[in-house]
Amino acid sequence: MEDLGAVAWPPEPIRTERLVLREPESRDRAAFVELLASPQVHTYLGGPRPRDQLERELPEVPERWPGSFAVELDGSMIGHVLLRRATGHRRPAAAGKTDLGYLFLPRAWGFGYAAEACTAALGWLEDTLPGEPVVLTTQSANAGSMRLAVRLGFTEVERFEAWDAEQWLGMRPPATPTS
Numbered sequence: 001m002e003d004l005g006a007v008a009w010p011p012e013p014i015r016t017e018r019l020v021l022r023e024p025e026s027r028d029r030a031a032f033v034e035l036l037a038s039p040q041v042h043t044y045l046g047g048p049r050p051r052d053q054l055e056r057e058l059p060e061v062p063e064r065w066p067g068s069f070a071v072e073l074d075g076s077m078i079g080h081v082l083l084r085r086a087t088g089h090r091r092p093a094a095a096g097k098t099d100l101g102y103l104f105l106p107r108a109w110g111f112g113y114a115a116e117a118c119t120a121a122l123g124w125l126e127d128t129l130p131g132e133p134v135v136l137t138t139q140s141a142n143a144g145s146m147r148l149a150v151r152l153g154f155t156e157v158e159r160f161e162a163w164d165a166e167q168w169l170g171m172r173p174p175a176t177p178t179s
Contacts, residue, residue, distance in 0.1 A: 004085060004098065007128050009066040014120045019113060021069040021081065021120050024061055028070050031077035031105065032062040040106045044139040046163055067125075071104070071117045078113060079104035081121045086135060091169050093157045094135040098125060100152075100172075101136075109144070115151055122152065122172070131174040140168040 010023035024032070035041055036058075037051040063070075067083035082101035086094045100122070104114050125132060136154050138145040146168060154170030161167070 004067040004083060004125075004129065007066050011124060011128075014069070014124055016116050016120045018073060019117055019120070020072040021117055021124075022072060024064050024068060024070040024077075024080075026060050028077040029058060029060060029062055031070075032058060032080070034105060035080060035103045038106065041103055044142040044145070044165075067098075069117070069121055071113065073108065073113065078108040079117060081117050083121060083125055083134075089135070089137075090162060091137075091158065091160060093171070094137070094169060097171070098129070098132050098134045099136070100134050114148055118148070118152055126175050133174050134172040136170045136172070138168050138170075140166045 014021040033051060033054045036049050036054050039048050042048040063080060063082075069081040069083075070077045071079035071081055080103045082099075084099050084101070086097050086099040089095045089097075089099065100118060102114055102118055108114075122134065125134065134154075135157075136149050136152075138149060140146065140159060149168070149170045152172060154172045157169045157171050159166055159168055
């Protein structure tokens with residue numbers, strides 16, 4: 001995966017009804033450690049990373065690159081939305097397209113924050129790189145992520161086996177210009 005390339009970064013913070021999407025900052029480091037070390041967050045992502053390793057290795061400002069949004073609620077980071085170029089994707093249908101990823105702290109689950117944040121990030125992408133198709137991969141066993149993918153407009157391209165589990169690859173076609 002690579003960043004989105006030559007896009008104006010960072011953008012002005014994106015404000016939704018309840019959230020702010022912004023470039024990660026040093027104050028987000030503890031939330032990134034929590035996200036990456038959480039067994040709940042990583043149930044379908046190969047398992048958590050050891051907290052002590054993350055504390056040693058994570059940079060002061062984690063995940064700071066074009067397409068990486070910290071998701072803030074009431075002044076605190078609750079999640080991370082990622083838009084990256086899927087140059088090395090395992091599936092030919094996804095290679096070279098923009099890949100959407102997201103992680104939210106368990107305390108933020110069930111309130112619609114992921115849908116709100118991903119919709120805002122996808123809107124930013126459409127404004128920044130018009131006509132860009134977007135892919136999303138999740139384990140088919142991850143019911144919440146599957147529901148979110150459909151809600152965001154992704155349709156199934158294929159299912160495949162990877163990391164000892166069935167994976168679902170969806171694509172969201174570019175927005176159609178209105179005339």
